[in-house]
Amino acid sequence: MSTSVKGQTVEDKNLKDQTVSNLVVKGIAFTPLPQPLFDQLRPVDEVMSLLVKSLGPQVNQLIEQTGIPVTEFDRHFLCSTMIELPFTTQSVKWQDIAAQLKEYGDHQPDTFVNAYECASWGYSLRHYLKQAELEQRNAKYMIVSIMDANVYNFEFWRYNEHWEHSGFGITTVILEVEAPLTDEMTIGSAVTHNGVAEFATVVRRTMIKKPGAVVALPFFPVNVQMMFEKLLRGQPSLPDLHASYGHCFGSDPWLSLLIHGQNSKIEQPQRFMACSVALNGYYAIADLMMTPDTVLIKNKEWQRD
Amino acid sequence: MTKHLQQYCGTLIRMPFAHKPSISEAQMLPLTTDSDFAVFADFTSSPYPVLLNVREHYQILSDLVAEAQLCWPDITIVVRISMPGAMRIPANLLADNVLLLEDLATEEQKLVAMANPLLVIEDRFTRIEIDKNDNSISLRLYSNEILPTDALQSLITYLDQRGVAK
Secondary structure (H helix, E strand, O other), rough: OOOOEEEOOHHHHOOHHOOOEEEEEEEEEEEEOOOOOHHHHHHHHHHHHHHHHHHHHHHHHHHHHOOOHHOOOOOEEOOOOOOOOHHEEEEEEEHHHHHHHHOOOOOOOOOOOOOOOOHHHHHHHHHHHHHHHHHOOOOOEEEEEEOOOOOOOHHHHHHHHHOOEOOEEEEEEEEHHHHHHHHOOOEEOOOOHHHHHHHHHHHHHHHOOOOOOEOOOOOHHHHHHHHHHHHHOOOOOOOHHHHOOOOOOHHHHHOOOOHHHHHOOOOOOOEEEEEOOOOOOOEEEEEEEEEEEEEEEOOOOOOOO | OOOOOEEEEEOOOOOOOOOOOOOHHHHHHHOHHHHHHHHHHHHHOOOOOOOOHHHHHHHOOOOOOOHHHHHHOEEEEEEEOOOOOOOOOOHHHHHOOEEOOOOHHHHHHHHHHHHHOEEEEEEOOOOOOOOOOOOEEEEEEEEEEOOOOOOOHHHHHHHOOOOOOO
C-alpha cells in the first residue's frame, strides 16, 4: 500500500542513502478520550485519578512491548496544554497525582509541564538532554507523555475560533538516542505576533537541512492547512487529520506518525519531523526515524465507568 | 557532595510597578454554556489581593532570571509557572538552562545533585481571583561552593524594589 504523503510518496524516497537522524522512535501509544468525558461533571480530583488509571497502564503497555527494561527510564515528564485550572485553583496537587502514578512504577511521570503549551514535550526533552549533559552521561532512552482532557467540560476547549474542534487523548512516546544528538531537536519561540506562520517558515528552513524527512504537523482547520501548504512550498508532509480527530494539542504529530505507521507498513527506516506549535508561538521540532521495530499502539476510546 | 544553600522568603505586599499604567489584558477563559458558568462560579476566590497581572508577573520572573544569569553564568534555574498566561513568556525564561514547571519539588530534588549552581524561584503570586495563592515568593540558591550570606542580595534588592517584603 502506498503511503499518502503530500508532494510525494514515501516509497519514492531511497532513505537508505539519506543522512539519518540519531533519534529513533521506539514506540507511540495513544488513547482517545471521549468528549464529554462524562455525562455529568464529576469532582476534578476524581477525574484526574481516573485519568491516571488510563495513563499508568498505557505507559507500562508501551514499555513492555518495546522490550526496554523499565530501569532504563530515569525521567518521565507529563505534558499538557489545557490541564491547568485544576492546579491553578489548587483543586488538585501534582504531588498527589505523581504519587498515584508511582503505584504503576518508578518510571511513570514525576514532573508536570504545561507552561509551553503544545510544545511542552519538546521543552521537556530538551531539559532532559541538558540534565544528562550536566551529569556527563549520554542520554539513551527518553519517555514523555501528553495528556489533554476537558476535565471541566468547558465549551472553549471543545471548540473555539483558533483551532475549531479539539481532540482529547493520552499519548506516550519513547525515543532512543542512538548517538549523541547534534541538531535533532529544534526548540524555540516565535518573535512575531503571527506565531503559526513563523513556525511554518522555521519548519521549512529546518527541513532543508534534513534530506528525506517527511513532516508531521499539528492538526489545524483548512485555512491554517492552506497556509502551511503555501509556506512549506511542497515539502512532503503527512496528511492533516483535523477533520477526523480535531486539534489534539501536543499529541498531534505523534498521532500523525502513529496513524501513518499503522496504515503503511514501515519496512525500512523512515525519517520524519514531529512538529508542534503553541498558540503563544513556542515550538518544538524533532527530527527522528521510525523503523520496522517501532511499536505503535492505538487503544480504543477510554471507557467511562 | 555537600551542597550549600542560601534562601529567601518574602511576600508581595503592594503593586510592584507603582505609578506605572498597565494594560488591562488579562484574558479569562471565555464562558458560554450554563455549565461553563456553573463550574466557574464554584471556583473560590483567593483571600489574598491581586496586586499584579500576568505581564507584570512575567516581567518580575524575567528580571530575576536575567540578574541570576549575570551573577552566575553557568546557572540552572527552575521556575514555578502554573498557568499559561494567555501571553508569550519572555525569551530569557525560554532559554535552555531554565525550566518552567507546575510543581518544583521533584525537579529541585533531582537537579540539586547535578546542577551547580541551581536557583529555584517559587512564587505564589495571585494574578487572577481564582489563583489560590498567597503572594509569597521563595528563592533557593544551591552551590557546591560555600556561598556568602549575601549571595542572593541583588535578587532580594530587586524584589524589595518591586514591593516584596521579608
